[in-house]
Amino acid sequence: MTSLSKKEWMLISFMLFSMFFGAGNLIFPPYLGQEAGSLVWSSLLGFVLSAVGLPILGVVAVAKAGSFYQLASRVHPIFALIFPFLIYVSIGPALAIPRAGSLAFEMGMAPFLPEQLVASKISLLVYTVVFFLIVFWFSLSPSKLVDRFGKLLTPALLALIALIYIKSLVTPLGQTGAPTGKYGANPIAQGFLDGYLTMDALAALIFGIVIANTLRAKGMTDEKKLSASMIQAGLGAGFLLTVIYVVLGIMGASAASLGKAENGAQLLANMMDHLFGASGTLILGVIFTVACLCVSIGLVTSCSQYFHGLFGGLPYKGWVTVLCVLSMLVANLGLTQILQVSVPVLGAIYPIAIMLILLALVERFIPATSFVYMTTVGVVAVFGLADLANALLVAHQWDQVLAALPFYNVGAGWVMPALIAVAVGMLLDMWKRALLLRQKHSSQTE
Template sequence: MTSSKFSFTEIFSITFMTFGFIFGAGNVIFPPILGFKYGSDSFSAVLGFLSSTSLLSLLALIAFGIMQGNLTKFWTKKYGKGFIAVLYLMLGPILCGPRNGIVSFELGLKPVLLQTHLIDGSSLSLQIALLVFTVVFFTFSLWLSLTPSQLVTTVGKVITPLFLLLIFILSVPLFFTHFPSIAPPNYDHNNSAYISGFLEGYNTLDVTCIPVFGIIVFDTLRRRAIHSSKGIFKSFVLTTFSAPIFTALIYIAFCYIGLSEAGKTTAALSGPQILLAYTQAHFGWFGEVLLGMAVFLACLSTAIGFIVANGEFFHEMFPKISYRKIAISTTIITVFIANIGLTELTHLTQPVLNFFYPILIALIICGLFTPLMKQPKLTNYAVVGVTVIINTLSIVHYHIGSLRQLPLFDNGLGWLLPMACTLILCLFLPDNDLLFDSVAD
């Protein structure tokens, strides 16, 4: 079957499935902070945020399709598998997975428990409630993950459409919100608003989702008997390109929510607190219920996605260990790490993302330009290598005079220009015997 034989419903079901995998806890809690913190500079901050999230995700999907589901295709098997394995662990039990359980608790069950006085608000009672909730939440996610072939139906046709409906209902007051004055910006001005927004986008983990969850879409297409490189590429892009567009629209809405709340308090609110304040103001207790349901569904779809992705990937790597055992082990580890707490987990996440995101961006750019490369393997190693070296020196604050002169070096983006220059130089390398059968052929 070719991509042209997909029905309209099937296209949107796979699109919604892809969106559901990408849009999780980080996508909920970070965008409201943009409007709240950046105030009159929000427009520039949102542009930066969208650049490192939705736009880069769209480019990543195209690159992933060109590379036929393997961005590290030109690396040695050892290094390629190792790097992708780290991404799976990051999006699975170590970083992204636990965050989904915590945020779902913070915006869903916790407000209800406090208002009904089922817990007294002490740290011990909250910790016990979080433990019970995460056990139930991830057990339910595991149960839905044990039938990967049903993901298009479970996530694409049920969970994600319902989530989008709830988000639309919650967003309706935004059409009638007027600002007598926009709050002044309140952020570190060492970076421009655009650069700050770009770096804030790392926290959503959107781009790291593509190599992990994209393979699930590829497997779905292969089950539809699409086997040719060109057919898979076209079908993959057709059924996924709308997902980043949906995320962009929701990011803008959530930023607008943050902007609407910025002038009402001088306190530094977190993303969940901003969303709760907004829903309480416009919908009362019913808004809290709607928000809790929406966040639960968003986190649930991502939790299902990472359990399935980890189960299938590590089962393929270690065939003697069943998919079921890996999925259960992933869930247990996720529950354990989730009970560390959201603040501690965020502090752990930031340095990891600062290291891995530039590598992913370099791989995406290489993937996009692969059909034009005469020596794709050498180009990949050169571009990624330069990116890793410059970015690592920036992270450890290794102050070499010439490096400090690089644009945006002090902002953590000093690797951008060397990466681009290396890529351009490699495009002019002479032919060799390494062949690449691109989907454009």
């Protein structure tokens, strides 16, 4: 296989889209639309830049570097072992996969159960056992993911979302409301920050191994063509994500007449009830379930391939079993408990991933051997640990100190330290070059 045919490109793009598109991606755009109101297009521009742009750039960065490990090695070999491990654990069995299972129960099953059963831990246990058995079955054969995602799960998900959009045209939701809060002052910036919260840039770094292995299984061995094909798949997935985000955002903006919703899930439920009546809850439950399944399958597959390559010993199918069982157990802690931990943990890791992606994309100006990788990632990591300790260990007692940093109140307090670290790294590069030139000159004069 030397290059992707149009059909293969479409199927692999569908697969990558499904791996990205989880329940969180369903919730954020309509809520953004509700809050942005008449400024929804400006807000969506910012949202797409971060919620689509960063993940696709992540795929490109991994493709250009050759692998996530090679990209992380530019900081330090020890970092290249620790940071990917933390990401795979965090976005895998410790947080993201169990969260998907819990959210699928909350949105896909709980609305149809009596309150007594919803409150019972047995209901969640039974549901998550079935949920992760399905994830286990789909994850056993990663070589078949292209067909299963591209021909089954993704078309089903897209068809359901298309059904909702068409119905919203036939039965309009209402008039667009006025922008509220920060959306009125700076809709593009606020939309960008909302997209940042999807955390898909982390997923991009680990999904690269699945796409690369899928292409290799199809006979593509040339590394340059492999990278080019990964980028093509990323662009295809990015296009689908953009279309869905725009559709959901516009629908949310036109739902002002349905009343103020506290979050995206509540808004979606209100919209579905308005459009489809009682059956809307069923359609929404199916959409959430399929989206959570897609993300869980993608994450279990990625993590199993990574841990099998890292530790050996246990075969791939053994890791699939271990991860599904662990994720099922953690999922039974409940969605609220998982979210309380996941938000600060992922928030500490995410800025490091962003800097790795951005640095990889400017390799022409900042080479892989530059001190900038070490200084920038080191400073951002220290900031992330401090922010994490502030949230989980000291009950936000450091808020006043950290709030002195520019952009901290909008979740980007790491930006200014990162820029300073970039400047320091460049100065160290200049010092190193000057030192080498001095040594070379000295050796020539002796």
